[in-house]
Amino acid sequence: MAKKAFLFPGQGSQYVGMSKDLFDNSVEANEMIRTADDALGINLSYIMFNGPEEELKQTEFTQPAIFLHSVILASIIRTLQVDAAAGHSLGEYSALVSAGAIQFYDAVKLVRARGKAMQQAGIERPGTMAAVVGLQPEKVASCCSEASSVGIVQCANFNSPGQIVISGSVDGVKKAMELCKASGAKLVKELVVSGAFHSPLMDPAKAILSNELENTPIYDAKFPVYANVSALPSTKKDEIKKNLFEQVTSPVRWEETIKNMVNDGIDEFYEVGPGKVLQGLVKRISPEAKCVSIDKYTDVEKYL
Numbered sequence: 455m456a457k458k459a460f461l462f463p464g465q466g467s468q469y470v471g472m473s474k475d476l477f478d479n480s481v482e483a484n485e486m487i488r489t490a491d492d493a494l495g496i497n498l499s500y501i502m503f504n505g506p507e508e509e510l511k512q513t514e515f516t517q518p519a520i521f522l523h524s525v526i527l528a529s530i531i532r533t534l535q536v537d538a539a540a541g542h543s544l545g546e547y548s549a550l551v552s553a554g555a556i557q558f559y560d561a562v563k564l565v566r567a568r569g570k571a572m573q574q575a576g577i578e579r580p581g582t583m584a585a586v587v588g589l590q591p592e593k594v595a596s597c598c599s600e601a602s603s604v605g606i607v608q609c610a611n612f613n614s615p616g617q618i619v620i621s622g623s624v625d626g627v628k629k630a631m632e633l634c635k636a637s638g639a640k641l642v643k644e645l646v647v648s649g650a651f652h653s654p655l656m657d658p659a660k661a662i663l664s665n666e667l668e669n670t671p672i673y674d675a676k677f678p679v680y681a682n683v684s685a686l687p688s689t690k691k692d693e694i695k696k697n698l699f700e701q702v703t704s705p706v707r708w709e710e711t712i713k714n715m716v717n718d719g720i721d722e723f724y725e726v727g728p729g730k731v732l733q734g735l736v737k738r739i740s741p742e743a744k745c746v747s748i749d750k751y752t753d754v755e756k757y758l
Contacts, residue, residue: 456722457718457720458534458535458724459538459540459723460528460549460552460723460726461539461540461723461724462539462541462542462546462548462549462725463520463524463542463725463728463729463732464542464543464545465513465543465651467520467727467728468502468516468520468728469729470503470504470507470510471503471504472502472519472728473487473503473519473523475750475751476750476751477503479751480526482526482529483526483530486522486525487526489562490518490522493559493562494563498518501515501519502519512573512648513569513572513648514569517566517572518562520727521547521562521565522562524541524545524548524727524728525551525552527727527748527749527753528548528551529558530754530757530758531724531748534757536677536724537677537720538677538687539552539677539678539679539680540711540712542706542708542731543611543682543701544565544569545727546697546698547565548727550672550675550679553675553689554673554675555672555674555675555679555689556671556672560670563670567663567666568659568666571659571663572656573648574662575649576655577649578658579650579658580649580655581606581621581624581626581627581649581653582623582627582645583619583620583627583645583647583651584619584627584642584643584644584645585617585643586617586618586639586641586642587639587640587641588639589637589638589639590616591609593634594630594639595609597630597634598622598626598630600630601627601630601632601633602622602626604626605622605626605629606626606653606654606655607620607622607626607630608620608652608653608654609705610650610651610652610653610706611706611708612710613706613708614735614738615738621650621652621653623650627644652701652702652703652704654703656702656703660699660702660703664699667698667699672691672695673691674690674691675688675689676689680711680715681694681697681701682697682701682707682711683701683704684707685708685711685714686714687714709739712735712736712743713739716743721743722743722746724745725745725747725748727748728749729749730749732745733746
């Protein structure tokens with residue numbers, strides 16, 4: 455019997471027009487989108503459907519937009535019984551909603567608060583991020599450690615074999631980029647981001663999120679959700695809360711997460727949300743695993 459899992463994307467996979475076809479074709483999607491607009495007291499759906507892209511790219515809108523798109527899809531295809539879930543950074547919130555650990559109405563407010571806090575932290579403590587391709591994790595970590603004499607920098611995402619993202623202060627990241635190039639990285643590229651996500655520069659956001667998490671009801675998950683900070687499955691509410699808190703300044707251990715899921719017997723992955731970023735990563739991490747992308751209404755029709 456094949457074991458299935460949902461995977462949920464994180465920031466960067468948004469696009470103008472997202473969820474519009476879901477809104478037009480599904481009563482359930484229509485209700486969920488109206489509920490989210492209402493819960494947030496902003497016209498999030500307008501920004502999702504119409505843009506402008508600059509506005510949709512602001513973290514405080516990007517995060518709830520991707521979250522909303524993802525959980526609507528997961529809700530529509532819930533008859534597809536899965537055994538586990540995982541999400542990349544922000545996607546972990548979508549995964550927890552799919553597992554019943556956080557109610558949709560509470561989660562959409564929590565995600566917006568997280569997005570706003572991270573955007574504000576990016577203004578207060580400016581930083582940047584860079585992708586490093588073709589170097590071993592240990593080597594990238596040692597370049598970061600050496601570069602930290604000039605500024606904060608650490609590994610932020612271990613995405614797939616040979617693809618790592620580093621994050622920190624501008625000086626720290628620039629220095630680490632030089633060192634990674636000198637160490638033989640195939641490609642080192644600064645990313646266009648509004649903050650140094652998954653680095654200590656996000657500490658102010660962590661403080662705000664801590665308060666929000668305390669005021670959000672969190673339940674035991676109905677099935678295991680693999681956490682970014684540990685790459686391990688979790689179902690207990692206290693552990694879930696702690697993982698979400700730590701996640702803001704800790705690396706996303708995505709490669710390990712997928713490997714652990716495969717080792718635990720999962721052989722079918724469904725990327726639920728905008729884009730196909732995670733599908734690409736799964737192919738690189740575990741080429742034998744099946745991975746399907748579900749983004750548009752035409753993708754969900756076959757599961758109805």
